[in-house]
Amino acid sequence: MASTSTTISSNVDETFAALRQKKKRALVGYLTAGFPDAARSIECLRALDEGGADIIELGVPFSDPIADGPVIQASSQRALELGMTLERTLEIASAAKLRAPIVLFSYLNPVIAGGPDILERAAAAGVSGILLTDLPVGSDSAREEWLSSGPLSFIRLVAPTTPVERMAEIARHGSGFVYLISRLGVTGARTTAPEGLTETVGRLRSATKLPICAGFGISTAEQAKHVSQLADGSVVGSALVSAAAVSPESVSRLTQELRTAIDS
Amino acid sequence: MSTVEAGRFGVFGGRYVPETLIPALDELDAAFDEAMADETFRAELDGLLENYVGRPSPLSDAPRLSKRVGAQVYLKREDLNHTGAHKINNTVGQALLARRMGKLRIIAETGAGQHGVATATICARFGLDCTVYMGEEDIRRQELNVYRMKLLGAKVVPVTSGTRTLKDATSEAIRDWVTNVGDSYYIIGSVVGPAPYPRMVRDFQSIIGREAKSQMMERAGRLPKTVVACVGGGSNAMGIFHPFVEDRDVELVGVEAAGRGLDSGEHAASLQRGEPGVLHGALSYLLQDEDGQVHPAHSISAGLDYPGVGPEHSFLKDSGRAEYVAISDDDALKGLQLLSRLEGIIPALETAHAIAWVDANRERWSPDDAVLICVSGRGDKDVAQLTTLGLTAQ
Numbered sequence: 074m075a076s077t078s079t080t081i082s083s084n085v086d087e088t089f090a091a092l093r094q095k096k097k098r099a100l101v102g103y104l105t106a107g108f109p110d111a112a113r114s115i116e117c118l119r120a121l122d123e124g125g126a127d128i129i130e131l132g133v134p135f136s137d138p139i140a141d142g143p144v145i146q147a148s149s150q151r152a153l154e155l156g157m158t159l160e161r162t163l164e165i166a167s168a169a170k171l172r173a174p175i176v177l178f179s180y181l182n183p184v185i186a187g188g189p190d191i192l193e194r195a196a197a198a199g200v201s202g203i204l205l206t207d208l209p210v211g212s213d214s215a216r217e218e219w220l221s222s223g224p225l226s227f228i229r230l231v232a233p234t235t236p237v238e239r240m241a242e243i244a245r246h247g248s249g250f251v252y253l254i255s256r257l258g259v260t261g262a263r264t265t266a267p268e269g270l271t272e273t274v275g276r277l278r279s280a281t282k283l284p285i286c287a288g289f290g291i292s293t294a295e296q297a298k299h300v301s302q303l304a305d306g307s308v309v310g311s312a313l314v315s316a317a318a319v320s321p322e323s324v325s326r327l328t329q330e331l332r333t334a335i336d337s
Numbered sequence: 338m339s340t341v342e343a344g345r346f347g348v349f350g351g352r353y354v355p356e357t358l359i360p361a362l363d364e365l366d367a368a369f370d371e372a373m374a375d376e377t378f379r380a381e382l383d384g385l386l387e388n389y390v391g392r393p394s395p396l397s398d399a400p401r402l403s404k405r406v407g408a409q410v411y412l413k414r415e416d417l418n419h420t421g422a423h424k425i426n427n428t429v430g431q432a433l434l435a436r437r438m439g440k441l442r443i444i445a446e447t448g449a450g451q452h453g454v455a456t457a458t459i460c461a462r463f464g465l466d467c468t469v470y471m472g473e474e475d476i477r478r479q480e481l482n483v484y485r486m487k488l489l490g491a492k493v494v495p496v497t498s499g500t501r502t503l504k505d506a507t508s509e510a511i512r513d514w515v516t517n518v519g520d521s522y523y524i525i526g527s528v529v530g531p532a533p534y535p536r537m538v539r540d541f542q543s544i545i546g547r548e549a550k551s552q553m554m555e556r557a558g559r560l561p562k563t564v565v566a567c568v569g570g571g572s573n574a575m576g577i578f579h580p581f582v583e584d585r586d587v588e589l590v591g592v593e594a595a596g597r598g599l600d601s602g603e604h605a606a607s608l609q610r611g612e613p614g615v616l617h618g619a620l621s622y623l624l625q626d627e628d629g630q631v632h633p634a635h636s637i638s639a640g641l642d643y644p645g646v647g648p649e650h651s652f653l654k655d656s657g658r659a660e661y662v663a664i665s666d667d668d669a670l671k672g673l674q675l676l677s678r679l680e681g682i683i684p685a686l687e688t689a690h691a692i693a694w695v696d697a698n699r700e701r702w703s704p705d706d707a708v709l710i711c712v713s714g715r716g717d718k719d720v721a722q723l724t725t726l727g728l729t730a731q
């Protein structure tokens with residue numbers, strides 16, 4: 074079994090501590106690295122940062138993104154066609170010089186291919202955390218141990234299907250925050266609020282003291298506001314990626330709308 | 338705590354899936370073991386295999402091919418199963434399990450369309466709702482099977498992402514499952530995917546090897562020197578290999594698709610040219626680039642056109658228990674013609690790889706050696722493609 078979370082305080086921990094002090098909820102924004110291209114990707118990340126995101130999830134494009142819906146799939150495919158890699162994702166992270174901590178959002182395979190020093194190199198590029206969509210708790214103790222003893226916060230995921238005992242197990246093996254998948258399915262904008270979120274957050278609260286950020290299907294200011302009343306943070310992905318397809322200004326506008334709604 | 342780390346073959350296999358699926362995989366794992374320990378379930382499965390699928394499938398001797406090869410060649414005739422391939426052995430088992438678990442909506446992926454047809458077939462038989470994901474490229478290559486699936490009442494969903502082939506259809510089926518995990522059962526078509534699928538599909542397919550073993554003893558009075566099967570995801574191969582794994586003198590040979598050549602970059606030889614990596618929930622040999630992106634496979638046969646392979650094959654390879662070889666597109670076409678003309682059996686293009694390898698390696702055997710080949714399917718589905726390739730019937 075992987076060791077428990079690191080106790081050294083990280084940028085992610087500090088961000089949540091500061092938010093707690095100000096009694097604010099987190100806005101977590103996702104963008105795919107290298108989309109719509111490398112240069113504009115950096116501009117969009119800055120727009121997200123300046124617009125008021127507290128944590129920035131930087132998606133590492135993967136050829137077979139089984140947890141993603143059409144928008145993030147298409148953005149990943151486009152970024153790969155333009156030559157995006159994990160190495161270049163780190164270059165983007167480093168060049169963007171963001172205020173908000175960066176969490177890599179990746180599938181396991183590109184991270185394995187990155188070699189044994191990839192976590193140290195990511196940290197050196199200014200990355201604070203990592204989240205892997207396809208490495209559930211207990212699935213690979215050697216690799217989980219490697220990730221949790223490394224320099225990055227290791228963010229684990231909880232699903233609506235996760236039993237409460239397993240929630241506690243997951244939280245014990247993660248750090249930074251717990252990513253709560255707010256509904257069954259893949260990433261992507263939905264028009265409805267996630268069902269049963271109040272109950273799931275309640276169960277998760279009883280299982281951990283880590284901050285809880287909920288994502289998957291949150292795309293509008295209204296949904297983000299609703300989620301913020303339950304969880305410590307809202308994660309918005311596909312809607313921001315769609316905005317990035319238009320312009321950095323669109324990312325900026327959407328981020329500000331989300332920020333205002335969450336803070337209101 | 339779930340037993341996520343069970344279900345490995347050496348270091349290979351595992352459950353590299355989104356968290357949402359973990360409880361469903363735990364449930365499936367337990368339900369499968371329970372079902373297999375239940376006499377009623379097994380009797381129902383055996384009954385369907387006998388009276389619906391048409392098992393046991395014959396073991397044919399192959400006098401003219403034997404003469405050419407210079408060994409006693411035996412053909413395990415999975416092409417004679419209902420729907421024309423081995424795939425139905427697995428779909429009957431999994432559909433029974435789905436019904437037992439109360440899941441009435443079935444999801445499947447398909448490449449050549451054989452697994453899709455076998456799934457649609459058993460869903461019709463059981464009155465289950467059936468959705469099959471199929472890459473646009475494969476829909477074009479395997480029109481006949483698309484028509485068959487629709488005729489059987491299945492919904493065929495074209496997949497337009499990525500390479501528009503089996504790998505993307507599999508990803509899309511997984512996405513559907515993550516979304517509808519409460520009421521849906523995913524019938525995976527090969528010994529791939531997260532645990533317990535590789536073990537479960539192997540167990541349902543190992544009827545091939547169990548029958549073949551006793552048929553060999555009965556007919557030839559001995560075990561084969563070599564067992565040969567084509568390897569896409571690896572289910573017909575695992576099915577025929579599994580009962581022979583403990584018979585150390587029996588050579589196990591898996592034939593991958595060399596496509597346009599093993600060094601062309603356009604092949605599907607995951608075990609011979611891939612590196613261990615994670616795709617569709619399992620760690621196994623995988624065609625990938627140095628950045629960990631999955632490299633598209635190529636094979637003339639849609640059923641072998643997959644960049645990954647079942648984790649148990651990776652284990653059998655690394656442990657040296659099985660040998661993996663490859664046959665090109667062109668040689669597979671020759672293999673197809675050879676079996677057609679010498680034995681009056683038109684094999685599937687996938688199977689043709691196994692035939693071609695045996696023909697190309699005649700010097701391995703002496704006249705008394707028995708060679709057992711798994712004829713995984715029949716070639717009817719490939720006839721339209723063969724005519725467009727300009728393969729003359731003469």
Ligand SMILES: Cc1ncc(COP(=O)(O)O)c(C=O)c1O
Pocket residue numbers: 422423424448449450451452526527528567568569570571572573574639640641685687688713714715
């Ligand atoms: C006739 C036939 N043989 C072989 C295969 C390859 O699959 P597997 O390697 O799982 O047996 C297929 C797949 O569609 C098939 O239709």
